[in-house]
Amino acid sequence: xxxxxxxxxxxxxxxxxxxxxxxxxxxxxxxxxxxxxxxxxxxxxxxxxxxxxxxxxxxxxxxxxxxxxxxxxxxxxxxxxxxxxxxxxxxxxxxxxxxxxxxxxxxxxxxxxxxxxxxxxxxxxxxxxxxxxxxxxxxxxxxxxxxxxxxxxxxxxxxxxxxxxxxxxxxxxxxxxxxxxxxxxxxxxxxxxxxxxxxxxxxxxxxxxxxxxxxxxxxxxxxxxxxxxxxxxx
Amino acid sequence: xxxxxxxxxxxxxxxxxxxxxxxxxxxxxxxxxxxxxxxxxxxxxxxxxxxxxxxxxxxxxxxxxxxxxxxxxxxxxxxxxxxxxxxxxxxxxxxxxxxxxxxxxxxxxxxxxxxxxxxxxxxxxxxxxxxxxxxxxxxxxxxxxxxxxxxxxxxxxxxxxxxxxxxxxxxxxxxxxxxxxxxxxxxxxxxxxxxxxxxxxxxxxxxxxxxxxxxxxxxxxxxxxxxxxxxxxxxxxxxxxxxxxxxxxxxxxxxxxxxxxxxxxxxxxxxxxxxxxxxxxxxxxxxxxxxxxxxxxxxxxxxxxxxxxxxxxxxxxxxxxxxxxxxxxxxxxxxxxxxxxxxxxxxxxxxxxxxxxxxxxxxxxxxxxxxxxxxxxxxxxxxxxxxxxxxxxx
Numbered sequence: 001x002x003x004x005x006x007x008x009x010x011x012x013x014x015x016x017x018x019x020x021x022x023x024x025x026x027x028x029x030x031x032x033x034x035x036x037x038x039x040x041x042x043x044x045x046x047x048x049x050x051x052x053x054x055x056x057x058x059x060x061x062x063x064x065x066x067x068x069x070x071x072x073x074x075x076x077x078x079x080x081x082x083x084x085x086x087x088x089x090x091x092x093x094x095x096x097x098x099x100x101x102x103x104x105x106x107x108x109x110x111x112x113x114x115x116x117x118x119x120x121x122x123x124x125x126x127x128x129x130x131x132x133x134x135x136x137x138x139x140x141x142x143x144x145x146x147x148x149x150x151x152x153x154x155x156x157x158x159x160x161x162x163x164x165x166x167x168x169x170x171x172x173x174x175x176x177x178x179x180x181x182x183x184x185x186x187x188x189x190x191x192x193x194x195x196x197x198x199x200x201x202x203x204x205x206x207x208x209x210x211x212x213x214x215x216x217x218x219x220x221x222x223x224x225x226x227x228x229x230x231x232x233x234x
Numbered sequence: 235x236x237x238x239x240x241x242x243x244x245x246x247x248x249x250x251x252x253x254x255x256x257x258x259x260x261x262x263x264x265x266x267x268x269x270x271x272x273x274x275x276x277x278x279x280x281x282x283x284x285x286x287x288x289x290x291x292x293x294x295x296x297x298x299x300x301x302x303x304x305x306x307x308x309x310x311x312x313x314x315x316x317x318x319x320x321x322x323x324x325x326x327x328x329x330x331x332x333x334x335x336x337x338x339x340x341x342x343x344x345x346x347x348x349x350x351x352x353x354x355x356x357x358x359x360x361x362x363x364x365x366x367x368x369x370x371x372x373x374x375x376x377x378x379x380x381x382x383x384x385x386x387x388x389x390x391x392x393x394x395x396x397x398x399x400x401x402x403x404x405x406x407x408x409x410x411x412x413x414x415x416x417x418x419x420x421x422x423x424x425x426x427x428x429x430x431x432x433x434x435x436x437x438x439x440x441x442x443x444x445x446x447x448x449x450x451x452x453x454x455x456x457x458x459x460x461x462x463x464x465x466x467x468x469x470x471x472x473x474x475x476x477x478x479x480x481x482x483x484x485x486x487x488x489x490x491x492x493x494x495x496x497x498x499x500x501x502x503x504x505x506x507x508x509x510x511x512x513x514x515x516x517x518x519x520x521x522x523x524x525x526x527x528x529x530x531x532x533x534x535x536x537x538x539x540x541x542x543x544x545x546x547x548x549x550x551x552x553x554x555x556x557x558x559x560x561x562x563x564x565x566x567x568x569x570x571x572x573x574x575x576x577x578x579x580x581x582x583x584x585x586x587x588x589x590x591x592x593x594x595x596x597x598x599x600x601x602x603x604x605x606x607x608x609x610x611x612x613x614x615x616x617x618x619x620x621x622x623x624x625x626x627x628x
Contacts, residue, residue: 062535067525067529
């Protein structure tokens with residue numbers, strides 16, 4: 001019998017400008033740096049600020065054959081409360097297709113789930129980790145543009161998929177390397193971020209500070225308990 | 235850059251067996267479109283012809299770069315797809331190696347010319363990067379267009395991933411030009427899922443290239459355009475009488491399909507055969523081609539982990555269709571699950587018609603319009619065929 005495949009099928013829903021696709025790319029490189037496997041699929045739609053964006057990442061200890069969007073995720077990441085409250089998403093409701101015993105990470109500073117949502121997620125034995133990633137990004141990096149780093153850090157901190165060195169290498173590759181272009185729009189955004197931070201190294205450090213902070217936060221909580229929603233203070 | 239100033243590269247010329255099986259390879263992480271262009275780069279192509287319309291893939295754009303770098307002698311931008319495919323037929327009369335690629339609506343627009351290639355003995359290689367063709371239109375990778383190609387006599391290969399796209403495209407040039415084949419070879423793969431996504435591809439050095447086309451060895455002599463043969467079309471023998479036209483057409487087309495069958499031995503030689511079989515003793519098989527085979531492979535792996543008696547059959551060749559090989563592989567099977575990226579299920583129809591126990595074929599799961607084919611849908615069919623429950627909330 002083949003070696004047991006450890007596999008996470010991740011669906012990331014957010015709004016244009018939040019770094020959803022960039023997160024997918026960095027997650028992919030992180031897995032690669034850790035000697036593991038990943039594949040990613042951005043959803044091509046109307047890419048513009050505040051419009052729905054979805055990206056999908058598959059991460060595994062084994063080679064990945066399948067392609068296409070993740071229809072039945074084990075992990076869902078919600079980058080903006082409006083994905084839930086305004087239905088700004090290609091997948092409605094946001095938990096469609098979620099597998100039992102799964103993890104949901106939501107960036108929000110208030111409770112976004114309705115009673116009906118909570119019932120469905122309870123029945124699926126899901127765990128929802130809720131924290132204000134925007135606020136954390138502003139507090140640590142001084143800009144909301146590091147929200148995606150907070151989200152990615154929380155995911156990796158909770159799942160322990162890779163270690164901090166793997167992440168740092170991938171983030172370095174993303175921001176200090178010059179060969180990577182996710183899309184024209186993302187490249188333009190990068191140069192805007194770079195101006196804001198003046199120096200790339202400073203940008204890298206701020207990003208890593210956010211990620212390290214989310215690692216600490218993830219370590220401080222136990223998500224194996226019976227509570228559906230775990231709220232983390234920033 | 236002017237083509238005249240463009241330097242043609244000097245390469246080490248090798249035969250296809252060395253190129254595919256022996257030449258050292260290095261791993262690259264590239265898209266399916268790049269993989270096809272990289273194969274063309276190593277194939278000593280004399281001429282590429284294309285009409286770069288949307289929806290295309292990046293293939294013919296990348297082949298243009300390959301031309302500019304001096305790997306290809308000529309690149310002709312045609313008026314539209316019918317013009318492209320007609321120009322391929324015309325250019326082949328000069329005795330040269332030809333490549334083009336198209337997608338979806340472009341393939342259908344060029345089809346009138348393409349279906350005449352086998353009868354005209356045009357040994358060109360055609361890349362098909364599948365896209366939706368029927369309304370409402372989308373640019374996603376539904377592969378129903380392959381059904382329209384299946385009845386013209388061309389050899390058709392269907393690539394699972396970026397590596398297959400590279401290997402099959404190279405092999406296609408060798409298969410097409412065999413004296414006992416000498417008909418076009420189409421290499422199809424799914425647009426977007428393969429063409430726009432990156433995967434690992436092991437490639438040999440680009441200093442190597444396949445032995446150039448030899449018009450003297452070709453079974454159809456190249457036309458000498460300095461002294462063109464007189465009255466080649468106007469008084470063609472098929473126009474002498476109705477009876478002659480029936481007779482010549484029938485023997486000619488029988489010979490085309492015989493040529494198609496004779497390609498099978500070269501599919502064995504270069505690609506290891508028209509099918510891949512995993513777990514041959516299994517009770518239930520997933521049978522799939524192209525990108526659906528990648529989804530099937532994932533389902534097969536999960537089934538192995540769950541300890542189920544499940545096998546995988548990947549179909550590499552759609553024409554010639556491996557009737558005997560599939561019939562033999564599934565003779566003791568209880569059910570065949572055939573996942574497809576089109577609404578009509580052309581692969582499942584072919585399989586049913588090819589095997590004596592056609593009743594074991596389970597139609598689907600199928601997705602269309604270029605939708606993702608979730609592995610979970612295949613798993614559900616596998617569990618159901620084995621009489622087990624599979625929990626899946628749709």
